[in-house]
Amino acid sequence: MQHQKKLHNLLFVINPIAGDIDKEELEDEIKTICADHQLNCVLYRTTGESDVDEIKRRMKENAFDAVFAVGGDGTVSLVGALLIDTHIPLGIIPLGSGNGLSKDLGIPQDTEEALQLIHEHVVRNIDTIDLNGQPSIHLSDLGFNALVVKRFCEGEKRGPGAYAWIALQEYMNYEPKFYRIETDTENFEGEAFMVTIANANAFGSNAAINPSGILNDGRFEICLIEPFPKAAAPVLLYRMYTDNIDGSIYTRRISCRRATVYNVDKEVVHIDGEPVELGEEIKVTMHPKSLKVILPIPEEA
Numbered sequence: 001m002q003h004q005k006k007l008h009n010l011l012f013v014i015n016p017i018a019g020d021i022d023k024e025e026l027e028d029e030i031k032t033i034c035a036d037h038q039l040n041c042v043l044y045r046t047t048g049e050s051d052v053d054e055i056k057r058r059m060k061e062n063a064f065d066a067v068f069a070v071g072g073d074g075t076v077s078l079v080g081a082l083l084i085d086t087h088i089p090l091g092i093i094p095l096g097s098g099n100g101l102s103k104d105l106g107i108p109q110d111t112e113e114a115l116q117l118i119h120e121h122v123v124r125n126i127d128t129i130d131l132n133g134q135p136s137i138h139l140s141d142l143g144f145n146a147l148v149v150k151r152f153c154e155g156e157k158r159g160p161g162a163y164a165w166i167a168l169q170e171y172m173n174y175e176p177k178f179y180r181i182e183t184d185t186e187n188f189e190g191e192a193f194m195v196t197i198a199n200a201n202a203f204g205s206n207a208a209i210n211p212s213g214i215l216n217d218g219r220f221e222i223c224l225i226e227p228f229p230k231a232a233a234p235v236l237l238y239r240m241y242t243d244n245i246d247g248s249i250y251t252r253r254i255s256c257r258r259a260t261v262y263n264v265d266k267e268v269v270h271i272d273g274e275p276v277e278l279g280e281e282i283k284v285t286m287h288p289k290s291l292k293v294i295l296p297i298p299e300e301a
């Protein structure tokens with residue numbers, strides 16, 4: 001078992017709107033847990049504007065031993081990006097609509113259990129990837145899902161129901177787009193319904209696009225869903241929810257360490273759930289074990 005240095009100075013980055021969940025009581029609970037375990041804590045509530053600068057400022061003022069993201073994948077990604085290539089681990093208290101990365105890391109989805117990580121945990125290193133200089137810790141997409149994410153972010157409603165409704169509406173008229181992909185292992189050229197650049201396994205909805213991906217193997221996967229007849233959609237969806245996407249004749253997966261994706265049709269892109277502009281040529285590189293994360297103590301330990 002790996003013995004951990006105790007983390008004393010903690011910053012909690014709390015997204016008050018994530019998952020449409022009120023977090024006022026939780027803030028008191030965090031303060032109580034920290035006081036009970038003689039830990040110093042600073043709480044920062046995100047505003048959705050200049051959060052990166054505000055968090056950086058607090059990190060300059062204090063030598064934090066860990067930063068906890070309290071919210072959904074967007075909050076995790078915001079905080080995680082600031083911790084890549086540092087010695088400061090990322091903690092996650094999952095309170096968003098989907099919480100994809102926390103699920104892939106085996107972090108308890110029950111808030112009370114997740115809060116125990118504040119004082120009882122192990123720290124491990126995971127890989128991150130980089131798309132034209134922008135970090136991705138979880139899953140990034142081009143194509144159909146990226147379009148749905150964009151519409152979701154533009155909309156007023158949050159939560160899985162809103163996401164599913166937008167997906168259904170967009171699916172009716174969506175046409176596959178053309179991509180050229182060069183990697184250090186194999187290449188692809190053709191149309192795809194969506195292209196996922198995967199460091200991890202499943203979307204926050206639990207749909208597993210990359211079921212056998214490993215977060216610390218020094219590789220990432222490019223997961224393609226190629227054009228399929230409308231009648232095949234339910235089976236594809238079923239396969240994603242039963243960890244069997246590779247069994248479909250409409251999917252293909254390229255495992256690699258670096259890639260260039262030519263987004264010929266200039267399709268929408270998102271990184272870890274946040275829509276981004278990356279240009280037509282997207283260079284993807286692997287950064288092995290570049291982020292420390294706080295995880296539950298494994299049972300065998």
Ligand SMILES: Nc1ncnc2c1ncn2[C@@H]1O[C@H](COP(=O)(O)OP(=O)(O)OP(=O)(O)O)[C@@H](O)[C@H]1O
Binds near residue numbers: 072096159273
């Ligand atoms: N105080 C705030 N008011 C409005 N928007 C905010 C505020 N704080 C953060 N945001 C926005 O919240 C979004 C991130 O939310 P987050 O992803 O954590 O939760 P979610 O969308 O509910 O869950 P998930 O991503 O897991 O589905 C970002 O777009 C960010 O700009």
